[in-house]
Amino acid sequence: MSSVEIRHIVFDIGKVLIHYDPDIPFSRIIPDEAERKWFFANVCTHDWNIEQDRGRDWREAEDQLIAEHPTHEESIRAFRKHWHEMVPHAYVECVSIMECLIAKGYDVTLLTNFASDTFKEAQKLYPFLTLPRGVTVSAEAGLIKPDVAIYQTHAEAFGLDPSATLFIDDNMVNVEGARAAGWHAVLFTDPQTLKADLLAYGVNV
Known part of the structure; x- marks a missing residue:
């Protein structure tokens, strides 16, 4: 188990919380x-x-x-x-993990590459996207992952300590971008692996 104390957990959205397939x-x-x-x-x-x-x-x-x-x-x-x-369905187990983290008092936010109007549409389709403390939407920031600047912008906007922040994304280049910004980060593949990755950081769901 890691000796790092994780206080902030940041989720990507597409292919982590909701499915996306054109x-x-x-x-x-x-x-x-x-x-x-x-x-x-x-x-x-x-x-x-x-x-x-x-x-x-x-x-x-x-x-x-x-x-x-x-x-x-x-x-x-x-x-x-x-x-x-x-975006036909949510990943129910992942949403449950996110909700559990919020209930346990972790500071949960979202960081996503998303067009502004389609993100608002996604929030209506999936109201759980309004549960975290806040969100940085790339189109509104004028920056996209894996640009280090978007992680820095998110950390500054929400008062995150990068060394106490864990990021979850399905794309390895975005994971690497978070690490370049001083965050901890894990690659999402499936809910069970995510639970194991969280536990490795001392976060039990």
């Missing part, structure tokens, strides 16, 4: 698998989507792509239109 609506919108893979690799790419997480307006993002790929306008606009289908 293929869910797009398997209907673009039924051909090869065509769908091409679309995500060349049109609505990860790099394109992450700019909305950085704060770019959806309409601007759509117009840019439509100018480049005019024959795909309907599919491009479908990305935002059907976003709610991409």
